[in-house]
Amino acid sequence: MATTTIDNQPKIEIKCYLGERAIAKDNIHLCTLGLGVPLSKREGIKIQLFANVDKEGNLTIGAIETMTKKSTVMNMNLLQYCDEEIVNESIEKGKEKEKEDKLKENKILKKVKIDYYIYQVEKNIREAFNHKKISKEKRDKIDKLISEITM
8 A cells, every 4th residue: 555645746656666675776667657646635545556477477567546446557578677587686686785775774764754753743733823722933933943854
């Protein structure tokens, strides 16, 4: 399941990769699917993802937006991207870089958690300000602190 990452996001892009590495950019990029979605708050839209490979190497990948059922699908033959040598190289490189990839992955996950926390704080501040629970002066001070942190 995927979701939108910002308020009023008009579309999502799903990038598909082939490989054994933990970080997507370290693998072979196969394709990018685009899907227009209804405008909504961050995480307000849910997208179901699916992938299937048959025994002939035909890959079917797609995404379905759960509210409107709007979808996109792409088919490709993986044999044009990889032969046995490429598969073996990918597996070896994945094993060789496993520890390094795990460190990168943990760093990225920490950044995502921090970004999400900042988003939640900003959202709570906006709501408190809109309901007159904090003054404009306090909100301006908090906004300044958040912008200093996120620079």
